[in-house]
Amino acid sequence: RKEVEQDPGPFNVPEGATVAFNCTYSNSASQSFFWYRQDCRKEPKLLMSVYSSGNEDGRFTAQLNRASQYISLLIRDSKLSDSATYLCVVTLPGDGTASKLTFGTGTRLQVTL
């Protein structure tokens, strides 16, 4: 079983739509959780950290459910510029000091007119 699993998509949504991405992780002792965004042929960039209490940044809301080992990302009022691959990322026990990131395969989002 993969350490981090995501639906690869693609998700094709019209501009203005709300879209949700889900991610599951296999190691219950995983420590830190993130969503990264990667544009085509570019490097990944941190979108937001994810906390159990949930956190919001403008149109983006992230949620962590430790009991279910589940992470979500909600994008409201989608823009054309949101088209990208969204990578679910965790750090595993013992990797914190090594700053090792464990990535999912990514979910591709295409926002259309």
Next chain:
Amino acid sequence: DAGVTQSPTHLIKTRGQQVTLRCSPISGHKSVSWYQQVLGQGPQFIFQYYEKEERGRGNFPDRFSARQFPNYSSELNVNALLLGDSALYLCASSTGLAITYNEQFFGPGTRLTVL
């Protein structure tokens, strides 16, 4: 301020050859990590270096090696290249080691094609 820089941008090699990829971290960052991203997959951790010492290693064969220099720049070497080594190689820098996460900033990557 300059971000993480990597060279070369693109590289084409043939099977069996050796390659060296270079990375310069953000000024003030002492930690450099290397990742391999195969097409259609997420990045996979290869190495982390901090203060010139290896601090983490992923599940990669011994053909992969790296080092960090006194100015915190780093090189990734891959020997005896295989077709499966074709990928985007990403370098990430962060301020250092921490129990909690230090944000890592990725460079634009080196796209390696092995023929």
